[in-house]
Amino acid sequence: MGMRLVVLLYSLHVIFAPVLSDVWKAQLEANMDAFVSSCVVLPCSFKYPGKQLPSSRMRGIWHKEKINDEYIYSEDSLKIIDSFKGRTRLVGELSDFNCSLEINDVKNHDNGPFCFRVEFERDEKDKYSFMESCVSVKLIANKDQIKPELHYKQSVEEGVPVVYKCSITHTCPSHHPNLTWSRPAKDILVSYKDIRHGNWEVESILTITPTKEDDHTDITCTVKYHGGLHASTTGRIFVKEQATLRHILIPAITGLGVSALFGGLCFFMVKRYKKRIQELQSRNDNGMWSRLSRMSRRFRSGGNSSGQGGRDQRKNNVCTVSGNKPRMPSPKSQKKSYSGYDHEDAYTNTAELSIYGNV
Incomplete structure (x- = not known):
């Protein structure tokens, strides 16, 4: 029951x-x-x-x-x-x-x-x-709010395939927006995805192989909505050329040429400088520069006192005709001056000694 x-x-x-x-x-x-x-x-x-x-x-x-x-x-x-x-x-x-x-x-x-x-x-x-x-x-209603998002790499390598993605979010799955690219390509993939809460995403994927002619060019993705509304987003591409033997040899040869030119110029300048120094030295042994150098050394070493002393000695070394012979100082008793040696004074004293010796 x-x-x-x-x-x-x-x-x-x-x-x-x-x-x-x-x-x-x-x-x-x-x-x-x-x-x-x-x-x-x-x-x-x-x-x-x-x-x-x-x-x-x-x-x-x-x-x-x-x-x-x-x-x-x-x-x-x-x-x-x-x-x-x-x-x-x-x-x-x-x-x-x-x-x-x-x-x-x-x-x-x-x-x-x-x-x-x-x-x-x-x-x-x-x-x-x-x-x-x-x-x-x-x-x-603002066009800046309906522009598609463009995802891409600005800097790409020549000859290497690269992928560009363009996407837009919308709320009308019965009339999906249409995405187009500024350059034709066979490898374009379009997908539609429900991202929940009444929102949908349309994504277009473009694959291209850039060349050097694509450097500094623009790529544009344009969206066209049901009803005629449209907007675009543009990006610029920078293509790096592939490294080849030409790209390696030209900088290397240029660098070697510059180094050789600079080295040759330095060698020529040093050689010319040395030759000029030798000419000046050979010219100034008995020339004006040598005399001025000797006078400068004598002036610095003797000064006024040595000059006055020399004149006094020459005054004392005078031959006087008289009954008594004056006592003449011996050349050995005079102090030698090594700092300002005068060849002309040496010749004068030698002559005087000869006179005294003959008297």
Whole structure:
């Protein structure tokens, strides 16, 4: 009896739990970005109590927040307000709990907030507006904010393949932006990736093998959005030439030539300087420079006192004709002056000695 009761209670829970439980819930992104004149998809999913119904027995409605009768989307196009007519559509299946909305040709006033409402056709008509989950749209019109990102190396080597990446993030997966390059190439790979929260990324990868003609040239990636909006990003390439035998020999030969020229010039200048010194030395042994040098040495060594002493000695060495012979000083008694030796004085004293010796 106890086992039967347990089985009965479990069966009642399985049958009536979806109906009795409160699962009215919608999941939307609170904030979305949209490029003006392009499109945006507002991701939306929802849950409701009871068994799952086909899309034919449900109607999805999008409306402005707190104004339930201002529809921006409805199956009945007559109920849509004029500013949104022909620009909105559901991109998901309600039977799969997908209530995503696409807004095309985004206008400056499409900022929301927007909310979702679902209506059922059961035994009695049922409806529910998910007012606790609405989405606001941030509108982007500045071209600097819609430019693609360009990832590349500025300095590349000649003949070495290099990869350039261009990417853009957007919120309209039903109309992906188109990325193009300024130079044609066969090796271009394009990928699309869902980066969650209603954002998508488009990436284009270009592979080229640069040549020396590509040096100081530009490479441009251009994005074109659905609706005609476009923007570009440009980068400059600098190509380094490959090292060849010519690049090695030319600097080496130039360096050797400069060294040889400089060495020869230095050798010639030194040789000429030495020759000039020898000429000056041979010219000045008996010339004016030699005489001036001797006079300078004599003047520095003797000075005024030695000059006066020499004159006094010459005065004393005078031959006087008289009865008495004056005593003449011996040349040996005179002090020799080695610092200022005068050849002319030596010749004079020798002559005087000869006279005294003959008297």
